[in-house]
Amino acid sequence: MSEGLDVIYDKIYKYCYYKMENKQIAEDITQETFLKYFAQNIKIENGRQMAYLYTIAKNLCTDYYRKGKGEERRAEWSENEEYLTEDFSKNLERKYVLRQAMKNLEEGQQEVLFLRYVNEISIKEIAAFMGISRFAVYRLEKAALSLLQQILRKEDFYD
Amino acid sequence: MTDKLKKEIKEAFEIDSPVGKKQFLKDFRYPKLNKTDFILEQIFYIRKKTWLFSVLIMGFIFWFLHFYENSSTPNMNLWIISSLMPFLALIFTVELSRSSMFKMEEMEAGCLFGLSQIFLARMLIMGIWNGILLFIIALTANLYLPEGMIKIFLYLLAPYLLVNGLSFYFINNKRERGEIYSCAAIAVMVSICGMIMPRFLKRYSENIGTWVMSVVWITGLFMVLTQLRKMHKKLEEDRWNFA
Numbered sequence: 001m002s003e004g005l006d007v008i009y010d011k012i013y014k015y016c017y018y019k020m021e022n023k024q025i026a027e028d029i030t031q032e033t034f035l036k037y038f039a040q041n042i043k044i045e046n047g048r049q050m051a052y053l054y055t056i057a058k059n060l061c062t063d064y065y066r067k068g069k070g071e072e073r074r075a076e077w078s079e080n081e082e083y084l085t086e087d088f089s090k091n092l093e094r095k096y097v098l099r100q101a102m103k104n105l106e107e108g109q110q111e112v113l114f115l116r117y118v119n120e121i122s123i124k125e126i127a128a129f130m131g132i133s134r135f136a137v138y139r140l141e142k143a144a145l146s147l148l149q150q151i152l153r154k155e156d157f158y159d
Numbered sequence: 160m161t162d163k164l165k166k167e168i169k170e171a172f173e174i175d176s177p178v179g180k181k182q183f184l185k186d187f188r189y190p191k192l193n194k195t196d197f198i199l200e201q202i203f204y205i206r207k208k209t210w211l212f213s214v215l216i217m218g219f220i221f222w223f224l225h226f227y228e229n230s231s232t233p234n235m236n237l238w239i240i241s242s243l244m245p246f247l248a249l250i251f252t253v254e255l256s257r258s259s260m261f262k263m264e265e266m267e268a269g270c271l272f273g274l275s276q277i278f279l280a281r282m283l284i285m286g287i288w289n290g291i292l293l294f295i296i297a298l299t300a301n302l303y304l305p306e307g308m309i310k311i312f313l314y315l316l317a318p319y320l321l322v323n324g325l326s327f328y329f330i331n332n333k334r335e336r337g338e339i340y341s342c343a344a345i346a347v348m349v350s351i352c353g354m355i356m357p358r359f360l361k362r363y364s365e366n367i368g369t370w371v372m373s374v375v376w377i378t379g380l381f382m383v384l385t386q387l388r389k390m391h392k393k394l395e396e397d398r399w400n401f402a
Contacts, residue, residue: 005184013177027177034187098171117168145161152164 008050009034011119012057018114019061029064033057050121051128101151109144116141201280209254210288216247217292224303234314234368235357237306240296241314241372242353245346247292248322251285252342256330279391293319310369317376318353322346324382331389 012033017026033056037049102110108130115121115129123141127134220240227236255278297311304311326342360367 006180009180009184010176013180014172014174017174018172023174023177027179030177031179031183034183038187094167095171098167102168102171113168114172117165118172120169145164149161149164 008053011121012053014118015054015114016057016061018118019058020064025064029057029060032060036060050125054115054129097155098152101148101155104151105144105147108140109147112137112140113144113148197276198280198283201277202284205254205281205284206257209250209285212250213247213288213292216243216250217296219243220296221299224300234306234310237300237304237311237314238353238357238368240300241318242350244293244315244319245322245349245353247289248319248326249342249346251289252323252326252330253339254285255281256339256342282387289319313369313372313376317372317379318349320379320383321375322349322379324379324386325349327386327390328382331386331393 009030013026013030016029016033017023020026020029033053036056037053102113105113111130112126115126116123121129123134123137127137130137132140220243223239224236227239293312293315297308297315300311300315301308306314322342322345325345326338329338329341329345356371357368360371
């Protein structure tokens with residue numbers, strides 16, 4: 001892995017938080033991801049490590065929901081994060097609107113935007129993670145951005 | 160507008176640093192080096208005198224080949240070169256047994272790259288190094304001696320393998336510290352045998368030496384392989400005991 005483990009940890013944590021919307025669960029899953037990754041490290045091809053890490057994290061998040069724990073946690077998050085609506089500073093409001101708008105996109109589109117702009121992953125790595133071609137990632141990214149802009153326009157985000 | 164949106168997407172998902180990260184990464188045992196880096200790093204932990212002594216043995220063989228004239232005893236010069244090989248094998252064994260010599264086994268076994276991996280890495284490095292030396296010695300000997308490459312390789316490898324095989328046997332079955340002295344004694348004995356053997360075999364057929372060496376070669380190889388397997392198995396068991 002070219003990046004330090006410290007930076008990778010943050011990226012996986014952000015990804016898990018984006019999926020789970022709960023800091024404690026996100027951190028637990030991040031750590032489990034690392035443990036699983038290093039337990040199987042020998043079999044991984046060079047250059048696909050990040051994609052493999054994201055795949056483990058995504059599967060662990062999915063497992064969490066399958067076990068039925070996810071919905072409780074989401075509710076818990078909603079209560080905890082109500083400060084977003086109470087503290088109506090403009091910056092926080094914009095962040096909230098943007099996050100809500102992202103939820104209207106398809107899952108693949110959301111992931112591409114998140115990985116590309118939040119975690120700043122290369123198209124090549126996203127393609128490896130999603131199991132699609134680089135060109136398909138590029139198209140998905142364009143479509144997602146365009147759709148997000150349309151949604152945000154409806155929400156008067158640009159006013 | 161798109162660039163601004165991209166920047167805002169990033170900011171929208173910014174969160175505080177995870178609280179357990181520092182502790183987790185501190186406690187987390189993970190390989191910080193890949194295998195190649197690890198093996199290359201081990202080269203610098205092999206003592207300088209190990210390299211120096213093996214080069215000196217090679218230098219002495221070159222000197223001997225260049226200045227020593229052929230004796231009346233058949234293959235005598237080849238026997239002499241061959242009798243120096245046990246010392247090359249001794250250097251190899253001593254280097255591999257350093258952990259036990261300095262009573263560092265327990266400590267090294269507790270490390271992430273445990274003793275078995277360090278042992279394998281050192282064995283690989285020393286094996287390649289000795290292989291290169293043997294090859295150079297054989298090529299040079301081929302220029303000076305009439306016996307031919309195959310016979311030269313046979314005479315060089317047979318005592319080398321025998322000493323390694325016997326030394327590994329002693330290391331595997333050691334009761335207490337002192338296996339290094341046993342290995343040194345084996346090397347000296349095999350070397351002396353190599354010097355005496357041609358005078359003794361002179362009475363028999365000229366090819367008897369080659370037959371003896373072939374038997375020694377096969378025995379040595381068999382011993383090295385079985386003892387190394389045993390040694391690796393033992394180190395792996397120790398690794399699990401420490402885990």
